Each structure stands twice: as structure tokens, then as C-alpha cells.
Amino acid sequence: xxxxSQSAPAAPSKxxxxxSRFSIDDPVxxxxxxxxxxxxxxxxxxxxxxxxxxxxxxxQLQIEMVKLQYWVRQQGxxxxxxxxxxxxxxxxxxxxxxxxxxxxxxxxxVALSKPTRQERGQWYFQRxxxxxxxxxxxxxxxxxxxxxxxxxRVMGFCTPEQVAQFFREVPDFEALLVRDGIRLxxxxxxxxxxxxxKRLHARRHDxxxxxxxSAIDLATIDKWDAxxxxxxxxxxxxxxxHAPWTVIRANDKRRARLAAMRLVLTAIDYGxxxxxxxxxxxxxxxxxxxxxxxxx
Numbered sequence: 001x002x003x004x005s006q007s008a009p010a011a012p013s014k015x016x017x018x019x020s021r022f023s024i025d026d027p028v029x030x031x032x033x034x035x036x037x038x039x040x041x042x043x044x045x046x047x048x049x050x051x052x053x054x055x056x057x058x059x060q061l062q063i064e065m066v067k068l069q070y071w072v073r074q075q076g077x078x079x080x081x082x083x084x085x086x087x088x089x090x091x092x093x094x095x096x097x098x099x100x101x102x103x104x105x106x107x108x109x110v111a112l113s114k115p116t117r118q119e120r121g122q123w124y125f126q127r128x129x130x131x132x133x134x135x136x137x138x139x140x141x142x143x144x145x146x147x148x149x150x151x152x153r154v155m156g157f158c159t160p161e162q163v164a165q166f167f168r169e170v171p172d173f174e175a176l177l178v179r180d181g182i183r184l185x186x187x188x189x190x191x192x193x194x195x196x197x198k199r200l201h202a203r204r205h206d207x208x209x210x211x212x213x214s215a216i217d218l219a220t221i222d223k224w225d226a227x228x229x230x231x232x233x234x235x236x237x238x239x240x241x242h243a244p245w246t247v248i249r250a251n252d253k254r255r256a257r258l259a260a261m262r263l264v265l266t267a268i269d270y271g272x273x274x275x276x277x278x279x280x281x282x283x284x285x286x287x288x289x290x291x292x293x294x295x296x
Contacts, residue, residue, distance in 0.1 A: 022197060024204045024221060033194045033201075040192020041296035043251040044284040054254040060277040061261040062101050069102050069138060071270035076135035078182045081264065082144045085189030086227070086296060087217050088199035090253045094189065095140045097257045098264075108133065111142035124148065124166065125173055132182070145170065149234040151216060154226045167237040174243035183268065184243050187260055188231075189250040190296030193224050235293050247292035249285050259286040 017032040039046070072079055081098070083091040092111075099107045110131045119127045125145055133139040148166045152158040178184055191199070200221065203213040220227065239245045246263055250256035263286060265278045286292075 017194075019193070019197075019224075020222070022221075024197075024201055024218065027205060029198060029201050033197050036194040037192070037198040038195065038251055040194035040251065041190065041249070043192060043195075043249055045252060045255070048252050049254040051254075054258070057258055057279065058097060060279075061258060061265065062097070064265050064274060064277055065098065065261065066101055067272050067274075068265060068268060068270045069107060071268075071272075072138060073106060073136045074271070078133045078135060079138040079185075079264075079268075080133065080141070080177070080182050081139070081185045081187065082141045082146065083187050083189065083260075084143060084146050084150070085187070085248075085250070086191050086196055087220060088196050088203070089189035089191045089250045090256055091142055091189055092212075093253055094250075094257045094260050095142055098140060098261060099138075102138065106136055107138045107140075109140050109142060110144075124162075125169075132177070145173075146234065146238075149238070150227065150230055151220070153230050154223055155216065155219065167233075170238050171240050171243070174238075174240070178242045185264055185267070186243060186245045187263070188235075188245055188247045189256060189260075190247055191250050192296055195251045196224075197221070232293070239288070239293075244288055245293075246286055246288050247295060249292075249295055255282065255285050258282075262286075 017030065017036075022030065022033070038048070071077070083095055085091055095109055099109060108131070110128075112127065112131075115127065128141075128145045131139060131141075145166075148158055148163060153163050174184060200213065200217060203209045203217075235245055248256050248259050259282055262278055262281050265273075266281060
């Protein structure tokens with residue numbers, strides 16, 4: 001595994017760039033953002049992981065994921081993995097590597113659109129409960145019930161009272177899932193502000209990736225601080241012993257994908273497990289300490 005460069009220069013301070021002047025429609029990304037992107041948010045590495053190392057480790061982890069799924073099927077286990085995080089942090093790409101070689105009949109990706117009129121009249125968690133796995137299945141949520149704590153709150157799609165109720169209820173809701181035998185993982189992928197702007201800008205100007213850029217993404221470009229506050233309060237209310245959060249620093253998508261897979265594989269004692277193939281966790285990329293909860 002690569003080591004962080006101790007002598008690598010720190011990213012230029014965001015005070016050097018007036019973010020209010022940034023326009024995603026400008027075809028040229030401003031140089032201060034380009035230069036600061038990779039190290040932004042206190043990212044510990046100076047350069048991207050080498051492709052050759054990444055592909056070798058990814059293959060080993062995906063083989064282990066196939067073993068894990070076989071064990072889940074044989075034992076009738078239920079596995080739920082929530083992928084939350086900053087816009088453009090790489091949630092979809094990470095899920096894709098998780099599930100790429102799994103049997104799609106028993107490994108499901110749930111990415112719900114905005115609630116319908118009928119769903120808005122239901123118990124908030126109801127539409128998510130409908131997608132929880134049956135025995136032998138794995139479900140990955142590409143955003144989840146935590147929409148209420150993030151985009152719904154920041155964009156004004158729910159009331160402060162609804163947010164407060166959500167924070168009161170979600171620990172009990174998740175405790176019910178865990179007590180019923182569901183293995184629950186909650187991942188928060190984070191990126192620095194400059195890296196987020198760089199990725200959103202790339203989506204805006206790449207015709208093959210423009211579909212990834214939603215109206216909500218555009219509307220939230222100048223709401224970084226509001227999302228930071230929402231994230232901090234979410235962690236404070238919902239990081240529990242039975243359902244803890246793990247933060248993954250994702251300025252380098254390759255390291256983030258490997259870290260997420262290792263976290264799941266390390267936590268479960270499935271059949272024919274190969275610890276050497278899984279390898280050690282990178283404690284500078286993923287963790288649950290206070291330093292991680294304020295990253296990005």
C-alpha cells in the first residue's frame with residue numbers, strides 16, 4: 001500500500017480563491033482549484049494510487065466479495081451497506097466495484113428518486129423498509145433514509161420539526177434492524193471542496209457524464225457550509241454503538257473504493273476468508289475518530 005508523502009506541499013488555502021466567483025459553466029477550471037483539488041480537505045496523500053497497484057488489489061478484494069456473497073446465501077444472512085457523503089464523492093463508482101461480480105439476483109443497488117405523493121404521506125422510513133434484503137441478500141443504498149438529514153434539510157424539502165423527529169427516531173430504527181439480524185454498515189464518503197468543484201465541473205463539460213449532474217447538484221454548489229453543518233449534526237445524533245459511521249476520505253477514488261471493500265470484508269467472518277488477500281485497512285483513509293468526522 002502506498003505511503004503518504006511527508007514532504008508533499010500542502011494544498012493552497014481556500015482563502016486564496018474567491019469561491020463566489022466560480023462558475024461551473026466556465027469551460028476552463030480555475031487554476032487555484034485545479035492545483036488545490038487533490039490535497040483539499042486535508043487529504044493525506046500527495047498523488048493518486050498507481051493504477052497497476054489498484055487493479056491488483058481490486059481483483060483480490062472482488063474475489064473475496066464473491067466468497068462473502070456465497071457465505072451470505074448459505075447462511076441466510078442479510079447485509080445492508082449505506083453509501084452517503086458529499087456530492088461527487090464517488091458513491092456510485094464505489095458501489096459498482098462492490099457489486100461488479102456479484103450475482104445480481106441477490107445483490108441489489110437501491111437509488112431512490114424523490115418521494116411520490118403517496119410516499120410523502122407515509123411513515124418516512126416506509127419506502128426504504130420495502131427495499132431491505134431478505135435472507136441471503138445484500139443491499140447497497142446509494143443514498144438512504146439519511147436524505148432527510150442532508151439534501152432535504154439543506155434544500156428546504158422538509159421542516160425543522162421533521163428533521164428533529166428524524167434524529168429522534170433513526171437510532172431506534174437502526175437498532176431494530178440490527179437486533180433483527182441485519183448487518184448494517186454506514187459509510188460517509190467525503191472530499192475536499194476544491195475536489196468536489198473539480199468533479200462537478202468535469203461532469204458539466206463531459207457529454208458522457210452530464211447525466212450525473214442533477215439540478216440539485218447545481219443548486220448546492222454554493223451550500224458547502226450548510227452541508228457541513230448538517231453533516232456535523234447528523235454524526236452527533238446518529239453515530240451509535242450499534243450503527244456507527246465510518247468516514248472514507250475519497251479525493252482518490254481508487255483508495256476510497258478499496259477502503260470501503262476492506263472494511264466490510266474485514267468485519268465479517270465468512271467462509272474461506274483470505275486475510276492476506278484483503279490486506280490491512282488504511283487508517284489514514286477510513287475511520288471513525290473525531291478527526292475523520294470533520295474531514296472535508
